[in-house]
Amino acid sequence: MKKAGIIMVIGSLLLLGLFKFPLWNIMLGAPQYPEPLGMNIHLDGIQGVEEFDIQNIDGLNHYIGMKTIPKAEEMWEFSVFPKVILGMSLLGVLIGVLGFAGKISYKFFLGWFVLMSVLGILGMYDFNLWLTEYGSDLDPKAILKLKNPDGTPMSYKPPLFGHQKLLNFDVTSLPHIGGYLMFVGMFLTLVAFWLGRKFSLKTAK
Secondary structure (H helix, E strand, O other), rough: HHHHHHHHHHOOOHHHHHOOOOOEEEEEEOOOOOEEEEEEOOEEEEEEEOOOOOHHHHHHHHHHOOOOOOOHHHOHHHHHHHHHHHHHHHHHHHHHHHHHHHOOOHHHHHHHHHHHHHOOOOOOHHHHHHHHHHHHHHOOOOOOOOOOOOOEOOOOOOOOEEEEOOEEEEEEEEOOHHHHHHHHHHHHHHHHHHHHHHHEEEEHH
């Protein structure tokens, strides 16, 4: 059980990588932009991959009526998400320490994983809602008013995950370093659960 507790602590601490590295990345490439434009989504705000990327993306979006990329203080998520991640990391460390000391069941490791998964799904759902609004709520007075073949206004919603063609732009949305650290950390908590269960079954014989 001690090994399981240690792995649980390590997995939980990996979540803290989100305070240093971006969670997600969206890149926009087009023939007129040999160097793609990009933005990194952090726990506490959105930053350009390069110095003027946000400014350039906002400039392009202006022509089709999209809103400017929000600042951290304009979205409640950027004040809540850091607290959630810090709280879950500390909770996971506490569970790991108690598991190491044999004070709680290995089932708490799985409980933490389930709770973190639910919070992660809710976070992705919220992020997708923001992308939908960002790409669909267009200014009717925009310079360019493009429509679908059926006459409905065209949506410029970036993909939540993967690649999508938006006009002449190739848009790619993928996890960044912080996101991968979070996924690895969550996987390690499953490993901790498996080791804890294995130890419990062995000692029960």
